[in-house]
Amino acid sequence: MKIVVFTAATKNYAYALRESMLSVKRALAYADYTHVVATDRSGVTKEIIKSTGIDAKIIEIDCDDSEEKYKNKSQLIISDLQQACLDEAREIGADLCWSVESDILVHQSSFSSLKWVLECPEPRYDIAAATYFNGAFLCGRGTPIRQICEDYTESERKIPEELEEKLAKKRKEIDSDGAKKELMDEMEKLQEELRACPPSGNVFELNAKSWRRRGWLENAYPGAAVFGATLPTDWCGLGCTLLTKKALLHSNFDGYDGGGTQDLYLVWNKWHPAGLMIGCNVSVPAIHVKREAGQNIAWVPFFSSIENERETYGHLRVSKRKFLKS
Numbered sequence: 001m002k003i004v005v006f007t008a009a010t011k012n013y014a015y016a017l018r019e020s021m022l023s024v025k026r027a028l029a030y031a032d033y034t035h036v037v038a039t040d041r042s043g044v045t046k047e048i049i050k051s052t053g054i055d056a057k058i059i060e061i062d063c064d065d066s067e068e069k070y071k072n073k074s075q076l077i078i079s080d081l082q083q084a085c086l087d088e089a090r091e092i093g094a095d096l097c098w099s100v101e102s103d104i105l106v107h108q109s110s111f112s113s114l115k116w117v118l119e120c121p122e123p124r125y126d127i128a129a130a131t132y133f134n135g136a137f138l139c140g141r142g143t144p145i146r147q148i149c150e151d152y153t154e155s156e157r158k159i160p161e162e163l164e165e166k167l168a169k170k171r172k173e174i175d176s177d178g179a180k181k182e183l184m185d186e187m188e189k190l191q192e193e194l195r196a197c198p199p200s201g202n203v204f205e206l207n208a209k210s211w212r213r214r215g216w217l218e219n220a221y222p223g224a225a226v227f228g229a230t231l232p233t234d235w236c237g238l239g240c241t242l243l244t245k246k247a248l249l250h251s252n253f254d255g256y257d258g259g260g261t262q263d264l265y266l267v268w269n270k271w272h273p274a275g276l277m278i279g280c281n282v283s284v285p286a287i288h289v290k291r292e293a294g295q296n297i298a299w300v301p302f303f304s305s306i307e308n309e310r311e312t313y314g315h316l317r318v319s320k321r322k323f324l325k326s
Contacts, residue, residue, distance in 0.1 A: 001095045001096065002034075002092060002093055002094050002095050002096075003028065003031055003032070003033040003034070003094065003095070003096050003097075003098065003111075004033065004034050004035075004036060004088075004089040004092055004094035004096070004097050004098070005024055005028070005033055005034070005035045005036065005097075005098045005099075005100055006035075006036045006037070006038070006082070006085030006086070006088070006089060006097065006098070006099055006100070007020065007021070007035070007036070007037045007038075007085070007099075007100050007101065007102050008037075008038045008039070008078060008081035008082050008085060008101070008102065009037060009038075009039050009045050009048075009102035010039055010040045010042070010045070010063065010065035010077070010081070011039075011040055011042040011044040011045070011065060012065045012066065013065060013102055013103065014039075014044055014045050014048055014102055015103070015289070015291070015296050016102060016103045016104075016105065016289040016296065016323065016325075017045065017048050017049075017102045018048050018049075018051055018052055018325070019105055019289075019325060020100060020101075020102055020103070020104055020105055020106075021035065021037075021049065021052045021054055021056070022052055022054075023105040023106045023108075023287075024098075024100055024106055025052070025054060026108050027106050027107070027108055027109070027110045027111045027112075028111055031111070033098075034056075034057060034092060035054055035055075035056040035057070036056065036057045036059065036085050036088045036089065036092075037049060037056050037057070037058050037059070037085075038058075038059045038060075038061060038081040038082070038084040038085045039058060039059070039060055039061075039081070040060065040061070040062075040063050040064075040065060041060045041061075041062060045058070046058060057088065059084045059085070059088060061080060061081065061084060063077045063080065063081070064077075065077060071258075072257065072258030072259060073258065074258075075256075075258040075259075075260075075261060075262050076256070076257075076258040076262075078262050079253040079256050079258075079262040079265075080253075082099070082238065082253070082262065083252065083253050085099075086248065086251050086252065089248060090248060090249070094245065094248060095244075095245055096115065096118075096242060096243070096244065096245075097242070097243040097245075097247075097248045097251075098111065098114075098240075098241070098242045098243075099238040099239070099240070099241045099242075099243070100239070100240055101237075101238060101239045101240075103239075103288060103289045103290065104132060104239040104240050104286045104287070104288060104289075105286060105287040105289065105298075106130070106240050106284075106286050107130065107284035107285065107286060109283075109284050110130055110240055110284045110286065111242070113130075113281050113283060113284045114128035114129075114130060114240075114241075114242035114281055114284070115128070115242065116281075117230055117242075117279045117281050118242060118244055118279075120230075120279070123232065123277055123279070124277065125277050125278065125279035126243070126244045126246050126247040126271075126276040126277060126278075127236065127241060127242070127243055127244075127247050127271060127276060127277070127278040127279070128241070128242045128278075128279050128280075128281060129233065129236035129237070129240065129241045129242075129278060129279070129280050129281070130239075130240040130241070130280070130281060130284045130285060130286050131217055131225075131280055131282060131285050131286075131301075131316075132237075132239050132240065132285055132286040132287070132288040132299070132301065133285075133288050133299040133301060133318045134237070134288060134290075134299075136151075136216040136217065136218065136219075137216060137217040137218055137225065137285070137301075137316060137318075138216070138217065138236060138237050138239070139216075139217045139220070139231070139233040139235065139236050139278075139280040140214065140215045140216045140217050140219070140220030140221070140233060140234065140235065141213040141214060141215055141220045141233075141234050141235075142213075142215060142234040142235045142268075143213075143234075144268050144272070147235060147260070147264045147267070147268055148215040148216070148235060148264070149212075149213045149214055149215035149220075150195075150214070150215060151199075151203075151214045151215050151216055151219040152199045152206070152214075152219075153212070154194060156199055156200055156201075156206050157194065157197040157198065157199055157200060158197055158198050158199070158200050159194065159197050160197070163190070163193055163194065163197070166190055167190055167194065170183065170186060170187050170190055171187075174187065203218075203219045203222040204222055204223070207222065217231075217233075217280070217282075217316075218316070220233075223315075225282050225315065225316045226282065226303070226314045226315050226316065227282065227283050227303045227314045227316075228282075228283055228314070229281075229282040229283070230279055230280065230281050230282065230283075231279070231280045231282060232277065232278070232279060232280075233278050233279065233280045234267075234272075234278070235264060235267045235268070235278070236263070236267065236278050236280065237261075237263045238262075238263045238266070239286060239288065240284075240286045246276070247271065247276055250270050250271060250274045250276060251266060251270060251271075252270065253265065253266065255269065256269075282316060285301035285316060286301070287299065287300050287301070289323045295322060295323075296322070296323040297320060297321070297322060297323060298320075298321055298322070298323040299318050299319075299320055300318065300319050300320075300321060301316060301317070301318050302316075302317055302318070302319065303315065303316060303317065304317055
């Protein structure tokens with residue numbers, strides 16, 4: 001069986017690359033694999049890889065990673081790098097292709113647990129994802145129109161009267177003057193304020209009033225994101241995601257213009273139309289290293305183990321700490 005791991009990492013986004021690659025090496029300690037890394041031409045990534053002692057295949061492409069995160073140009077750089085890796089994996093003839101992003105430290109049992117998901121006869125998954133924290137735990141419910149469903153609707157939030165008035169006024173302006181860019185930009189800012197408003201109750205209380213599809217793991221499956229669970233999910237990232245050969249054949253960014261994230265483009269425009277299912281193995285969550293206020297912060301997942309708190313025992317939790325390099 002040919003196993004290919006791929007990672008995209010440029011100069012400014014290689015701050016956890018060494019630790020990430022070493023975590024993969026531990027997870028694949030008893031397997032032969034090829035690690036493919038796509039990067040810029042700065043040479044920074046090459047030096048980091050050299051320090052790991054891993055014989056990785058490096059693909060260099062012309063790109064400038066100084067673009068602002070999540071803007072179209074930045075997203076296109078990521079898709080170009082990941083496309084180069086996917087093409088190389090197909091060229092190698094990978095039977096299993098494991099996407100591990102440069103800011104992700106995988107669980108020591110990630111690979112074997114994700115492979116187990118793909119080997120399950122029912123349901124037949126072709127993509128297996130490990131969750132990790134990114135403001136909330138990834139994976140959950142979505143639709144082609146709204147790729148990640150809202151966790152809470154406007155009617156389920158505690159909204160200050162002033163914000164309600166602003167929203168009503170802006171909607172009237174849009175109804176009257178049309179969807180002008182200036183008005184839509186202003187509405188998006190108000191929507192950001194709206195999403196920051198707390199819910200009027202917990203997800204169990206709100207589901208009892210009116211059940212609906214919710215976007216992120218804990219709310220999509222309230223009470224079910226526990227140790228031992230494997231859950232069907234409508235969407236996932238590429239942080240720690242294992243693909244079968246069939247999924248690899250359907251993985252490309254043709255038609256992507258940089259709008260939205262490249263991973264959700266792949267999910268909704270390539271995998272779902274091909275009838276491919278995604279399974280999330282909750283038991284092997286990854287560490288996510290994020291840059292915050294000039295520091296590298298590790299979001300470390302764990303499962304509640306307080307025996308006397310039976311309501312939360314085994315449930316997924318996260319702690320935040322400063323990331324120290326090895």
